Amino acid sequence: MAEKEIKTAAEPFRFYTQLHLSELTGLRASNLPELLNLIKEASDSAIYHHTHRFLLQHQYLSPEPPNDFAYWVTVALGEDCLGEKLASIDTMKYLTIHDLREKIVATIEAYLKACPNSAKRFASEDEVFYLIKCVSFIMPTAYVTNDLRGFVEILKKITIDSIYFHMFEARLRLERKTNDFSLWIEGMIGDKELAGKILKLDPYTYTLEDLRKTIIQMTEKRIG
Amino acid sequence: MGRLKEYIPIVGRGVIDDLRALAERLKGKTVQHINSTAVGGGVAEILTRMVPLFQELNLNTRWDVIKGGDKFFEVTKKFHNALHGRSEEINEDDFAVFMETSINNMNEMQYSGDIVYVHDPQPIALVQKKSDNKWIWRCHVDVSVPDRVVWEFLYSFIARYDAAVFSSPEFSSKIPIRQFLISPSIDPLSDKNKELPEDVINMVLEKYHIKKDKPIITQISRFDRLKDPVGVIEAYQEVKKYIDCQLVLAGGGATDDPEGIKVYEETKEKAGNDKNIHILLMSQNDIEINALQRASTVIIQKSLKEGFGLTVAEALWKGKPVVASAVGGIPLQIKHKYSGLLCHSVEGATFALKQLLNSPAYAKKMGENGKEHIKNNFLITRHLKDYMLLFLSLYCKGDVVYL
Incomplete structure (x- = not known):
């Protein structure tokens, strides 16, 4: 059987990678109102750190709720209900860190209004919340492709940091509104269907290795 | 040489490629590490391993050690304890001894680094020699509740550095x-x-007369009150009432710790005549430490304060279930009930030890989870990467840096 013809991209795709360094701020919170103030005043880099670090640090299997704010209010303050609400925020709905921050703030404010006594709960000294921000270093890798076959071969060997960069960091932190893979597949290969399928994934509910496998399977199915 | 490639089967080729790419961006820079001991303790151990790897990455790296007499190290030990929150009598003479040795070192040391990386409080005052190069202070000590007098004294030096590095957010x-x-x-x-x-x-077990006929609980650490060896014996004695087990307390000394022998004697006294307690004051022998950890049923690290607690990572890497105090960097390594058990007291340690000794399947699962966590976050390749990012951050502004 003749091999399916593979379309060449109008422009090649270069894989980038990102590496993170955690910068301490010396800022801390012991109760819910203090946490709320921290979140309101923190840099976007700090909000990004506390909502995304789990993805890389617990890439194999996350034992924690998917953001530090949710984990802390649950474990340190015993606010299980608020913890659940914060953990369930659908990050994919938000296109900027600013919008995500607004949603987190609104969720905590609504909870404090409904349960004013929760403002009086304090974390013990060894469970204080420490604000940290994320410094991202972005660099090109040696991997470049002109078509989907090359794309899938590189996906198999690239680091998960690179997959993370194109799926998470580019969309939300660099405000590209979509992931880089969908952007290139639709814009340069012209394959709207595959681009749409990758765009429809909720990457926050996958481990990074599972995300890699899923995108590889989708692409291989497409190219036959 | 070519040691970097030996890490590929463990962390993957991509990680090593990233390290090479980062080193390329630091081409031409020289990094000079300065600490207070060439042997013994976590800092010397890490530098011994890291410096050759940086050199293999073609990042010019050198390592210098300051000189100091007994008096100086007695003072810095007091500083160390005070930074950990312990009450210490520190007087003007102590600060004078510290400054005298610091000035001698300042004048004798050759400063060749574009980046000078100073580890811990002992060499902190060298920053007075800062010119137009970059200086980093690396604090390996738990300074969550430091003695104010010592902290303020050190702060006058810290403020002159370009950046500081800590092991825990607290x-x-x-x-x-x-x-x-x-x-x-x-x-x-x-x-x-x-x-x-x-x-x-x-062979190592035979050398130290340890039989494998009953479960082995082990704490590997220097004989230091902050490692609470006496508390470990108390926990063991409580466990022993229910489970026939044995205890190994093993560790060496560091040249910058004059208190070790005193604590060793106190520990021996606490152990009394119990033949199932093995207290081993060892000279530096990594293979033997490795063997003792691998032979253990459970590893304990019951520190009262801890800069980071690398022995926890070592034990988890070997897939061992661990009971450890929730201090310093230990909670970063252990998620309670997921990759080990955290404790806050002798009673808590006792209960956790009994749980792990009585439930081998539960203990095994924790060891497996712990190993995976160490692989992803606490291996030397991640450390090399972080240090190079730190060096780059000294020359770049902003939270998103394009290299």
Whole structure:
């Protein structure tokens, strides 16, 4: 059987990678109102750190709720209900860190209004919340492709940091509104269907290795 | 040489490629590490492993050690204890001794680094020699509740650095320079952590007259009150009432710790005549430490304070279930009930030890989870990466940096 013809991209795709360094701020919170103030005043880099670090640090299997704010209010303050609400925020709905921050703030404010006594709960000294921000270093890798076959071969060997960069960091932190893979597949290969399928994934509910496998399977199915 | 490639089967080729790419961006820079001891303790151990790897990455790296007499190290030990929150009598003479040795070192040391990386309080005053190069202060100590007098004395030096590095967020405070969170690491290929044949493990057990006829609880650490060896014996004695087990307390000394022998004697006294307590004051022998950890049923690290607690990472890397105090960097390594058990007291340690000794399947699962967590976050390759990012951050502004 003749091999399916593979379309060449109008422009090649270069894989980038990102590496993170955690910068301490010396800022801390012991109760819910203090946490709320921290979140309101923190840099976007700090909000990004506390909502995304789990993805890389617990890439194999996350034992924690998917953001530090949710984990802390649950474990340190015993606010299980608020913890659940914060953990369930659908990050994919938000296109900027600013919008995500607004949603987190609104969720905590609504909870404090409904349960004013929760403002009086304090974390013990060894469970204080420490604000940290994320410094991202972005660099090109040696991997470049002109078509989907090359794309899938590189996906198999690239680091998960690179997959993370194109799926998470580019969309939300660099405000590209979509992931880089969908952007290139639709814009340069012209394959709207595959681009749409990758765009429809909720990457926050996958481990990074599972995300890699899923995108590889989708692409291989497409190219036959 | 070519040691970097030996890490590929463990961490993957991409990680090593990233390290090479980062080193390329630091081409031409020289990094000079300065600390207070060439042997013994976590800092010397990490530098011994890291410096050759940086050199293999073609990042010019050198390592210098300051000189100091007994008096100086007695004072810095007092500083160390005071920074950990312990009450210490520190007087003007102590500060004078510290400054006298610091000035001698300042004048004798050759400063050749574009980046000078100073480890811990002992060499902190060298920053007075800062010119137009970059200086980093790396604090390996738990400074969550420091003695104010000592902290303020050190603060006058810290403020002159370009950046500070801490091992845990709880050690950070409002200081006028950038501060970063970088955990230390272990080297999976070092003698202390590499796989060992069973006969080597057995030989070490025979050497120290330890039989394998009952479960072994082990704490590896220097004989230091902050490691609470006496508390470990108390926990063991409680466990022993229900489970027939044995205890190994093993560790060496560091040249900058004059208190070790005193604590060793106190520990011996607490152990009394119990033949199932093995207290081993060892000279530096990483293979033997490795063997003792691998032979253990459960590892304990019941520190009262801890800069990071690398022995926890070492034990988890070997897939061992661990009971450890929730202090310093230990909670970063252990998620309670997921990759080990955290405790806050002798009673808590006792209960956790009994749980793990009585439930081998539960203990095994924790060891497996712990190993995966160490692999992803606490190996030397991650540490090399963080240090190079730190060096780059000294020359770049902003939170998103394009290299």
